[in-house]
Amino acid sequence: MSGVRVxxxxxxxxxxxxxxxxxxxxxxxxxxxxxxxIYHLKGSPADQNRLYASQGTGWFGQIIQRSNDGGRTWxxxxxxxxxxxxxxxxxxxxxxxHPWEFKRVWHLExxxxxxxxxxxxxxxxxxxxxxxxxxSWRELPGLRNHGTGSKWQPGAGGLCLHTILxxxxxxxxxxxxxxxxxxxxxDDEGATWKPINQGLRSQQIPDPTAEVGHCVHRIALHxxxxxxxxxxKHWDVMRSDDGGDSWRExxxxxxxxxxxxxxxxxxxxxxxxxxPIKSDSEHYPPEGKLRVYxxxxxxxxxxxxxxxxxxxxxxxxxxxxxxxxxxLDACGIYFGTTGGQVYGSTDGGDSWxxxxxxxxxxxxxxxxxx
Amino acid sequence: MIRVELPAHLxxxxxxxxxxxLDVRGEVTQRTVLDALEASYPVLRxxxxxxxxxxxxxFLRFFACEEDLSHESPDAALPPAVASxxxxxxxxxxxxxx
Numbered sequence: 001m002s003g004v005r006v007x008x009x010x011x012x013x014x015x016x017x018x019x020x021x022x023x024x025x026x027x028x029x030x031x032x033x034x035x036x037x038i039y040h041l042k043g044s045p046a047d048q049n050r051l052y053a054s055q056g057t058g059w060f061g062q063i064i065q066r067s068n069d070g071g072r073t074w075x076x077x078x079x080x081x082x083x084x085x086x087x088x089x090x091x092x093x094x095x096x097x098h099p100w101e102f103k104r105v106w107h108l109e110x111x112x113x114x115x116x117x118x119x120x121x122x123x124x125x126x127x128x129x130x131x132x133x134x135x136s137w138r139e140l141p142g143l144r145n146h147g148t149g150s151k152w153q154p155g156a157g158g159l160c161l162h163t164i165l166x167x168x169x170x171x172x173x174x175x176x177x178x179x180x181x182x183x184x185x186x187d188d189e190g191a192t193w194k195p196i197n198q199g200l201r202s203q204q205i206p207d208p209t210a211e212v213g214h215c216v217h218r219i220a221l222h223x224x225x226x227x228x229x230x231x232x233k234h235w236d237v238m239r240s241d242d243g244g245d246s247w248r249e250x251x252x253x254x255x256x257x258x259x260x261x262x263x264x265x266x267x268x269x270x271x272x273x274x275x276p277i278k279s280d281s282e283h284y285p286p287e288g289k290l291r292v293y294x295x296x297x298x299x300x301x302x303x304x305x306x307x308x309x310x311x312x313x314x315x316x317x318x319x320x321x322x323x324x325x326x327x328l329d330a331c332g333i334y335f336g337t338t339g340g341q342v343y344g345s346t347d348g349g350d351s352w353x354x355x356x357x358x359x360x361x362x363x364x365x366x367x368x369x370x
Numbered sequence: 371m372i373r374v375e376l377p378a379h380l381x382x383x384x385x386x387x388x389x390x391x392l393d394v395r396g397e398v399t400q401r402t403v404l405d406a407l408e409a410s411y412p413v414l415r416x417x418x419x420x421x422x423x424x425x426x427x428x429f430l431r432f433f434a435c436e437e438d439l440s441h442e443s444p445d446a447a448l449p450p451a452v453a454s455x456x457x458x459x460x461x462x463x464x465x466x467x468x
Contacts, residue, residue, distance in 0.1 A: 062416065
């Protein structure tokens, strides 16, 4: 393994940061698609030079871009995301039925084994898949139609399917999360789905333990233990050890358990990272101090990581898809802020340094180990 | 030939200059012009009109001959000056946002 490529999606374009294995000098390429929102871009685990990007604006809608050469050149592929059959309705903010309307692609998750197969999580929440490298997209309608779809309600950011995790030991099993519906699992590659929200408690909804209606912000797993899931919910950091069948809270001594991203160390399945945010109405770090919190015990016990991060007057946010890890021997951890900084650590989070600054607001960060 | 001017982002996407020229058969309307545009530049499908409804995207406007034609029927004839190629059909991004 010779280096790392960090793919950064921002409000005004994509940037590609590359470094050798030492990760002390970074080359910044971009902006690609300058002026467009890049919600997410990600490389195929089966072909590191095959990248996919979700490009869009409110003016011109959704574009999907594909690169076959690690992001040097791109070609637009199919951007037609049409719901399967009659679209039906979900709940609107006022509780009335509202027709499903495609708005954008939040997350692209390439297959673990086939560079031409990619899953797309979209708003209004649904799952699409291409098996021809993006030339065509088809909905996996079993998710919206499994029975609770009509009860789903958008969060403040919209009714978005933002997290897709493929079980590395059983690719037919996929976990997804939707704001503000909750987490769902398929065991047959997307044909059928079930909600997996037992144990979540959300005081903001009429029934705090409802089957659906929870604002899950992000889920993460370690490839060696795919039955163990870690979740950053709107409030609460949660853990499941049975593939999502049940959850328990592991917020422990966090200064606040509100936040967006959560991720797992590449080589230590019980070492997890979150970025506590003050509250759902104040989307910035408590006390103006940007602190990553690390638990080496899979939750409950957390320590602040501050070296190299601003510890005064810092009021940025870190969005749900804006944290990632590489898999070099000394695991690299990366996250981007709405202030346009991308920070990296090569010592498990003990110290950080900016690897890019002054970018547009960062929406997503994905690390590729080359 | 029909002349169409595109906003900057769509020119970049379609890899064209400010103005493209199109051969439109039959009556020259918003629909026939946009059909011809999308046939020549498939990457523009979905960026000006919704894929399913074929309605103009909300933040785009259609101008020609110093008139806003955005609310005209997509099947209404465009002005003769557009049909003759003397004036361009303008696709404009709304002057809003960041």
